[in-house]
Amino acid sequence: MLLQIRELTKRIGPKTIVDGVTLSMDKGEILGLLGPNGAGKTTTIRMIVGLMARSGGQVQIEGIDPQEQFEQAMKHVGVIVENPDLYKYLSGYDNLIHFSRMTPGIPEGRIREIIALVGLEDRIHEKVAAYSLGMRQRLGLAVALVHKPSLLVLDEPTNGLDPAGIRQLRSHLKQLAHEEGVGIMISSHLMSEMEQMCDRVAILQRGKLVGVQKVGEMRDGDEALVEFEVDQPDLAVQLLQTIMTGHEIKADPPTVQLRLSKASIPEISRRLMEAGIQVYGVNVRKPTLEDKFMEMTGGEAQ
Template structure:
């Protein structure tokens, strides 16, 4: 089966020394990938390359078998993303913000806006100006916008930002349901490794711009080893208990 996303030997260098080095990832339909790494590891840079916001120096990125540099619009037509910030027009309501976004999707079914507002729990607040929203509500609105056109691949950068415990539980449930029932594929960059372990099917751990470890969650954890332990081994060469001893 053609992968939803295929990254082959992607390289990106910056004058200051930051780098993405020979990154290769293959993501299948309905999989939920967690992208983990410390600050400055290159997570957001990689996401920007995957969505065409910046170009790699070398290597290829294909979405649904389409090269993103050669045919950007076609490659991105089935993709939605939320990277870095949850932007919205604060002087408008959530409903009005989504109506503006819906103009990019002429075939959007009638009622889809109300449907996604219900999905993210903002139905009762849909006519309230976004300026009066909490950070968590703004994050929910951004997720609603990402879901609007029923994308087959959703790329999320720190989607739990601003969400309380109930919000994180809701988001995990939503991701699990969409991947299971609709075959939606997710790539999620997050510092919340404990939260994401419970919903991700695969993990990719990067450090210093290099791919250190990747694979199925079931292959990375077990026998008392959590994904957090696997992360600490990959990044620091020590488990959580050792990290406490040497702190």
């Protein structure tokens, strides 16, 4: 197991910021941390990488507790907290050389390899002051990865990036995880991006872990929100309430909406038409990560 967290807790005075979080992840997966503002995401990340003392619980990275053996644990970790700290008056290459020297024994070949991995070959010798925000993020990623960590931890890495920059970052992270075997933990407020990027998401609320969801299972589940466009929505609701007991049925003229399996759609359509209700169209909408987030947090805003 790459990362194991057991009963991780942080208290500041009488207030509990993180409350008994237990979570694990393997190499080669991207795990997202989601939660409303103040849910404890950043505090959790800072405790994982040893930047903040924990009040209780355990953290093990490759079997090493960073609170007890910080330097040994950090050999396995790369971290970017929001915008990476870089020397703007130096070139990207000189920045990378400078930070690589903090870990003895990194060969020149690794420097070239990581430059290619983040796609900065054409601009690496320019000063960082001339870089766009997206390029600085890619250079920060190179700095975090140059010592070949097995765990990459990113706190809000998409802040300030335009859609193209976010798309490039997503591509690099997927390659790192699924081709290079790096485990990536990432927090973000952009749920649509997390849905496209992550293998699993862990949802925090008021410091507690309220659930962990596999994104693939969420997409591939049988049940979906189905909208029937009909000519008599009120009558359709009355009929569906009699044949779909226990299902929540909503009218949003000219549609009626309910959750059901795709296999049930032909039968429901047939019953509607037998009752003299014209069905003009059927729209099937799979639940999104935002839907799941709202369900698990009771609608609490990000």
